[in-house]
Amino acid sequence: QVQLVQSGAEVKKPGSSVKVSCKASGGTFSSYGFSWVRQAPGQGLEWMGGIIPIFGTANYAQKFEGRVTITADESSSTAYMELSSLRSEDTAVYYCAGTRDWFDPWGQGTLVTVSS
Amino acid sequence: QSVLTQPPSVSGAPGQRVTISCTGSSFNIGAGYDVHWYQQLPGTAPKVLIYGNSNRPSGVPDRFSGSKSGTSASLAITGLQAEDEADYFCQSYDSSLSGWVFGGGTKLTVL
Numbered sequence: 001q002v003q004l005v006q007s008g009a010e011v012k013k014p015g016s017s018v019k020v021s022c023k024a025s026g027g028t029f030s031s032y033g034f035s036w037v038r039q040a041p042g043q044g045l046e047w048m049g050g051i052i053p054i055f056g057t058a059n060y061a062q063k064f065e066g067r068v069t070i071t072a073d074e075s076s077s078t079a080y081m082e083l084s085s086l087r088s089e090d091t092a093v094y095y096c097a098g099t100r101d102w103f104d105p106w107g108q109g110t111l112v113t114v115s116s
Numbered sequence: 117q118s119v120l121t122q123p124p125s126v127s128g129a130p131g132q133r134v135t136i137s138c139t140g141s142s143f144n145i146g147a148g149y150d151v152h153w154y155q156q157l158p159g160t161a162p163k164v165l166i167y168g169n170s171n172r173p174s175g176v177p178d179r180f181s182g183s184k185s186g187t188s189a190s191l192a193i194t195g196l197q198a199e200d201e202a203d204y205f206c207q208s209y210d211s212s213l214s215g216w217v218f219g220g221g222t223k224l225t226v227l
Contacts, residue, residue, distance in 0.1 A: 045207075103152075106161040107161065
């Protein structure tokens with residue numbers, strides 16, 4: 001069973017970018033799809049986009065198109081999510097998750113705080 | 117405003133049965149896309165509870181069950197226990213958005 005471990009919490013200024021990593025272990029990285037889902041404080045879950053490493057192409061939620069970039073490095077079994085032009089509304093916990101038609105497993109989450 | 121609609125909260129006494137609804141449209145649930153359910157305990161990542169409308173991953177008690185009909189789906193929890201107190205989310209695919217969508221979440225309180 002794949003386990004996903006994410007990078008640590010980040011504090012960013014408005015207008016800057018953040019890059020969060022998600023390292024997979026215990027399974028075949030390339031055979032999985034990986035998505036990024038975020039959760040603002042006290043709010044619900046929001047799918048941002050995903051990638052299947054073996055194909056290399058990412059697809060993104062319309063809301064984040066142009067502002068998010070999802071990549072994967074097969075050599076290190078790591079997926080990445082970079083979000084640019086950060087604003088205060090981007091303050092949230094960002095999760096990576098293995099993706100079939102459902103999301104499983106999930107990483108532990110990375111808190112990104114956007115504050116001046 | 118979430119694409120899938122859930123009640124904000126439900127409650128029940130220990131041992132009782134509760135259901136959580138998830139209402140979509142002809143672009144998602146009504147189009148035949150599967151519905152999946154997640155449980156999120158306070159301060160933790162979500163965990164899949166039901167996948168493919170009605171399938172339970174190994175380790176999930178059979179007190180949890182899922183169903184789907186038309187443009188809606190439901191999660192039923194029988195024999196409520198204190199440890200079931202959590203947030204529950206439904207999820208499906210939406211063809212108009214070309215992506216996965218979630219319900220707004222339902223907070224279950226065990227009285």
